[in-house]
Amino acid sequence: MTSRSARITTERPFYDLHADAYDALITDPVEPWVDAVDDRLRAAGLSSATVLDAGCGTGRHARALIDRGHRVSLLDASARLLAIAGQRCPDSPTHRDDICAPKLRGRFDAIACRGVLNDLVSDEERDAALGSFATLLGDDGLLFLDVREAVEARRRADGQWHRSEVALNGGETLTFASRPLWRTGRIVVEERYELVNRDGSSSVHDYVFEMRPWERDEITSRLTAAGFSEVATLQGVGRRTPDRLFVTAYGLS
Numbered sequence: 001m002t003s004r005s006a007r008i009t010t011e012r013p014f015y016d017l018h019a020d021a022y023d024a025l026i027t028d029p030v031e032p033w034v035d036a037v038d039d040r041l042r043a044a045g046l047s048s049a050t051v052l053d054a055g056c057g058t059g060r061h062a063r064a065l066i067d068r069g070h071r072v073s074l075l076d077a078s079a080r081l082l083a084i085a086g087q088r089c090p091d092s093p094t095h096r097d098d099i100c101a102p103k104l105r106g107r108f109d110a111i112a113c114r115g116v117l118n119d120l121v122s123d124e125e126r127d128a129a130l131g132s133f134a135t136l137l138g139d140d141g142l143l144f145l146d147v148r149e150a151v152e153a154r155r156r157a158d159g160q161w162h163r164s165e166v167a168l169n170g171g172e173t174l175t176f177a178s179r180p181l182w183r184t185g186r187i188v189v190e191e192r193y194e195l196v197n198r199d200g201s202s203s204v205h206d207y208v209f210e211m212r213p214w215e216r217d218e219i220t221s222r223l224t225a226a227g228f229s230e231v232a233t234l235q236g237v238g239r240r241t242p243d244r245l246f247v248t249a250y251g252l253s
């Protein structure tokens with residue numbers, strides 16, 4: 001893995017050590033996003049599209065797209081999240097890969113990339129990922145993004161601790177606490193993971209994670225520079241907070 005964001009997937013407990021808690025912690029319904037993608041694919045005459053889920057996480061959205069008739073390939077830098085996605089979507093090819101420098105070759109009708117591009121904090125990584133998406137899309141292929149929007153993201157970075165406690169399948173309890181702070185265009189998130197095992201033993205991991213949300217103009221200019229056209233930045237779908245954008249664009253024709 002060459003990019004910083006890809007390397008971080010092996011360090012951040014949320015993506016690695018506690019990957020098994022991901023689905024218990026992130027419970028947003030998948031249907032609104034998947035419906036928005038599926039509607040646009042069908043409107044383009046693609047009822048069984050080849051879709052690359054770039055940064056698929058545990059494969060929740062991929063599974064719902066497969067259930068709607070699409071053929072989804074799974075790509076993620078995190079081995080542990082990708083393994084969960086592979087179990088959920090057993091007929092899908094899995095690629096442990098870096099969206100900034102993918103080894104994957106091929107052409108897809110569509111790429112869906114949800115909640116991933118905020119993890120790319122440098123200009124170089126952002127341009128590299130969008131450039132690789134342009135290469136991996138077939139003629140007139142469709143790109144679907146979900147990204148954090150900078151103005152609302154700043155409002156949400158309230159410096160307060162937010163806690164969730166979840167019970168895991170092995171009988172452990174994980175308490176996840178996070179505190180988002182705004183620092184010069186970045187969201188710096190202090191994270192604490194406290195795991196209590198069935199026998200009462202426990203462990204604590206602290207991590208500081210950094211995200212960079214997107215300005216609307218930045219999305220349009222970077223996508224246009226990468227060769228995309230008809231870029232639309234719409235209000236996010238299926239999110240409980242107003243700090244997300246649903247972005248659509250067409251690849252090279």
Ligand SMILES: C[S@@+](CC[C@H](N)C(=O)[O-])C[C@H]1O[C@@H](n2cnc3c(N)ncnc32)[C@H](O)[C@@H]1O
Pocket residue numbers: 003005006009015054055056057058060061075076077078081097098099100113114115116119
């Ligand atoms: C917030 S999660 C979103 C997962 C999934 N798309 C969803 O909506 O539930 C971000 C995902 O991006 C992956 N990721 C981050 N940087 C990456 C990179 N450079 N290449 C591939 N995957 C990456 C992480 O491993 C993680 O699965």
